[in-house]
Amino acid sequence: MPAINADFFHPVWLNRDDGEWVASPQGGVERLMLDRVGDEVAVATSLVRYAPESQFPAHDHALGEEYVVLEGEFGDEHGRYPAGTYVRNPAGTNHTPFSEPGCLIFVKLRQFDPADQRQMVLALPEVGASTEVIRHELHRYQDEVVSCIVAPAGARIDLPAGETVQEVLLLDGCAAWGDVTLHRHGWLRVPAGEGIFLQVKADCRLLHKTRPGYAIPG
Numbered sequence: 001m002p003a004i005n006a007d008f009f010h011p012v013w014l015n016r017d018d019g020e021w022v023a024s025p026q027g028g029v030e031r032l033m034l035d036r037v038g039d040e041v042a043v044a045t046s047l048v049r050y051a052p053e054s055q056f057p058a059h060d061h062a063l064g065e066e067y068v069v070l071e072g073e074f075g076d077e078h079g080r081y082p083a084g085t086y087v088r089n090p091a092g093t094n095h096t097p098f099s100e101p102g103c104l105i106f107v108k109l110r111q112f113d114p115a116d117q118r119q120m121v122l123a124l125p126e127v128g129a130s131t132e133v134i135r136h137e138l139h140r141y142q143d144e145v146v147s148c149i150v151a152p153a154g155a156r157i158d159l160p161a162g163e164t165v166q167e168v169l170l171l172d173g174c175a176a177w178g179d180v181t182l183h184r185h186g187w188l189r190v191p192a193g194e195g196i197f198l199q200v201k202a203d204c205r206l207l208h209k210t211r212p213g214y215a216i217p218g
Helices: none
Strands: 012-014 021-023 029-038 042-050 059-061 065-076 079-082 085-089 093-095 103-109 120-123 134-141 144-151 156-159 165-177 180-182 187-190 196-211
Touching (some): 012 029, 029 187, 042 065, 065 165, 079 085, 156 165, 180 187
Antiparallel strands (some): 021 029, 042 103, 059 093, 065 079, 065 085, 065 103, 085 120, 134 144, 156 196, 165 180, 165 187, 165 196
């Protein structure tokens, strides 16, 4: 499988309806690949869609997995996770995922430090819950910081440049990044040394992540 958006020195963005959904090896499970380095076992960021009553075979997470349930309900032998749930499964864990009603998740694979063994299940804050920009930090380990940001229409979200790659996923609402409009489930990644500045067009909630392991280009 060819690499996808594997040049981390340039910005890349994609709205959910603009990409190509690709069938996975398991029937009933499709993926919209946002970035990917590797074959079927890959460092990957994807939107994954489960049809009702579908499941994926048991598998290990050699370098971790994190996901947000965007629609429906996702489950495994450890629990059921409704829309708005953030889950981290550290390196060395395994599960057999499924969805009875069907679901859409945002998932990141093989991007953990093996020493980061924090496992967590969190309910994300609701959209429209504030009249100002509020950042809720979900997880921090060395250069990796994961946050949920809630902002009202008309606000400006400033994410200054740092020494790591940054990415955002718009969970709800609508926001502009320069001339680019990100709609619900739109994704943006910028290189180290570049900030993200969003003008909120409709009450929004987004996932923000600093992505370790990529230096500022010299």
